[in-house]
Amino acid sequence: MLHRTNVLSRSLTRSFASSPGKSPTAIVMMNMGGPETVAETHDFLKNLFLDGDLIPLPFQRFLAPYIARRRTPQIEQQYTDIGGGSPILRYTRLQGEGMARLLDELHPATAPHKAYVAFRYVRPLTVETAREMKADGVKRAIAFTQYPQYSCSTTGSSLNELFRRGKAGELDLDIEWSVIDRWGTHPGFIEAVAQNIEKALAKFPIETRHETVVLFSAHSLPMSVVNRGDPYILEVAASVSAVMDRLKHSNPYRLVWQSQVGPSAWMGMQTGAALKGLARLGKKQVVIVPIAFTSDHIETLYEIDLEYAKEAREHGIEVHRAESLNESPVFIRALADIASQHLRDYSSNKRPVSVQLGLRCPGCTNATCGHQKAWLAKGGRQ
Ligand SMILES: C=CC1=C(C)c2cc3[nH]c(cc4nc(cc5[nH]c(cc1n2)c(C)c5CCC(=O)O)C(CCC(=O)O)=C4C)c(C)c3C=C
Numbered sequence: 001m002l003h004r005t006n007v008l009s010r011s012l013t014r015s016f017a018s019s020p021g022k023s024p025t026a027i028v029m030m031n032m033g034g035p036e037t038v039a040e041t042h043d044f045l046k047n048l049f050l051d052g053d054l055i056p057l058p059f060q061r062f063l064a065p066y067i068a069r070r071r072t073p074q075i076e077q078q079y080t081d082i083g084g085g086s087p088i089l090r091y092t093r094l095q096g097e098g099m100a101r102l103l104d105e106l107h108p109a110t111a112p113h114k115a116y117v118a119f120r121y122v123r124p125l126t127v128e129t130a131r132e133m134k135a136d137g138v139k140r141a142i143a144f145t146q147y148p149q150y151s152c153s154t155t156g157s158s159l160n161e162l163f164r165r166g167k168a169g170e171l172d173l174d175i176e177w178s179v180i181d182r183w184g185t186h187p188g189f190i191e192a193v194a195q196n197i198e199k200a201l202a203k204f205p206i207e208t209r210h211e212t213v214v215l216f217s218a219h220s221l222p223m224s225v226v227n228r229g230d231p232y233i234l235e236v237a238a239s240v241s242a243v244m245d246r247l248k249h250s251n252p253y254r255l256v257w258q259s260q261v262g263p264s265a266w267m268g269m270q271t272g273a274a275l276k277g278l279a280r281l282g283k284k285q286v287v288i289v290p291i292a293f294t295s296d297h298i299e300t301l302y303e304i305d306l307e308y309a310k311e312a313r314e315h316g317i318e319v320h321r322a323e324s325l326n327e328s329p330v331f332i333r334a335l336a337d338i339a340s341q342h343l344r345d346y347s348s349n350k351r352p353v354s355v356q357l358g359l360r361c362p363g364c365t366n367a368t369c370g371h372q373k374a375w376l377a378k379g380g381r382q
């Protein structure tokens, strides 16, 4: 049962500070991160293009800085247009603090809980977070992906980075790790998304509301990634299906894909083309729903709000976007519920990873994935 408690309005003084002397259970919020200021765009892109788990490039060390430099002006402009940077750090901290406070109540046996942030491409990077955890005397940590659905290009990349840092001796050897690797059909997450869709649908006149097309939009994947057996497409579809069940199929819907980069083939149909197609079919009302990312970023604030919505209006469609989860108290409670369920399961079965995480993509040729899975299955021990 979900309660609409506004966790953010509660005092910040509970949790960690309330049990001096006891080291906190670390909940490490893993995500890609984004440039906090426009000036950080280049370094963000350079780190992103250097990530061979995301984009394997020939001569990566040389090509990555070159591509990043070339792409920087365009992406800088997009961050300028959305207000001067990515809000992901602010939202991740807010979500993490709210979650940790709730966790102290839901699972007192492992209190105090403290949320840490580990980003892949901007600070705080995994290694800095590891230092902070060491200073706090952490002995137990959960690597909690903030991507609801699993892709080897996102969560897999963060876990590979954690493994590499562990092997390099940059993580405290005493820490017992476990992993929350996916949660795309958790009822609290589904409820939070559904409520935001309902709010967007309410902006249309009641007489025609039921005709509104609910257009779920997720970041696309290169077909080379899909075709090696990456689970992301299936898992995003499962989230969409669960949201539509929760909405009792009140509206017609489609799942489409956005933000492809470069000349290779990517998963379609593309969001922009879908909006044009819907206009051609005479559709007049659309709600766009970001389903694979939990806070605002350039894809919602720039691509959807500024590009797609404008284009759709030119085609005679009224578009509203479902808000990103950002500060949603329902979502923050869902995060706490996912973590407390994990802590309960772990205390009874001591299994650090899900059964599903153990299986590599059938087409995987990245040896790090195999080493990472073996290492995590032993709780991040040697
Ligand atoms: C679940 C979400 C995401 C998946 C899956 C994903 C895969 C993926 N992305 C690239 C290449 C780029 N992505 C870029 C930005 C970016 N990607 C995501 C999310 C997913 N990516 C987000 C939220 C963002 C933006 C961050 C923000 O703050 O807004 C970029 C940089 C921007 C650009 O140059 O256009 C690239 C490049 C690949 C190749 C890939 C799968 C293999």
Ligand code: FES
Binding pocket: 152, 156, 228, 230, 359, 360, 361, 364, 365, 366, 369, 370
């Ligand atoms: S690419 Fe999926 S497990 Fe390696």
Ligand SMILES: [Fe+2]
Binding pocket: 219
């Ligand atoms: Fe991306």
